[in-house]
Amino acid sequence: MEVWLQAARIAAGVNVVLLLALGSIWLRNYRQHGAHHTLGLLVFDTFLLVQNLLWLYFYILHPDFIGWFVNSGTDVQIGVTMLCGLELVAILFLARITWI
Template identity: 85%
Template sequence: MEAWLNAARMAAGVNMVLLLVLGSIWLRNYRQHGARHTLGLLVFAVLLLVQNGLWLYFYVLHPDFIGWFVNSGTDVQVGVTMLCGLELIALVFLTRITWL
């Protein structure tokens, strides 16, 4: 079903935007304070950014993966989409508490 694929694409794209926002905040804070904890958060953001970029590549540009996703069962489609969705919820929460 194309709707689940579009939802996964959207979640991965929004995740990347949120990770860029968080990464820029944490980079600025690391430059100001040099705290190891902030460096850890920055590395976390970069790794998740790479992960979501790879997901977005598969969701948008990889025809074999798109074909597999569309032809798989609804349970697989929902499960894979929920992984990006749960990450989105976590990143929205993290962005909210970081921004304030």
């Protein structure tokens, strides 16, 4: 079903936007304070950003992956979409505690 592919695209896109925002905050904080914890958050953010950009490439531009996704079973579609969705929830939590 195309709806699961679209949901995964949206989740990955929102993840990218949130990770860019969080990365800019953590980079600014690291430059100001030089805390190792902030550097760890920045490295974590960078790896998640690369992962989500790769997901977006597969979800939007890679025809073989899109064909596999659309033709796979609903359980696989839901599972792959839930991975991006759960990651979105975790990033929203990080965003919430960062912006408090």
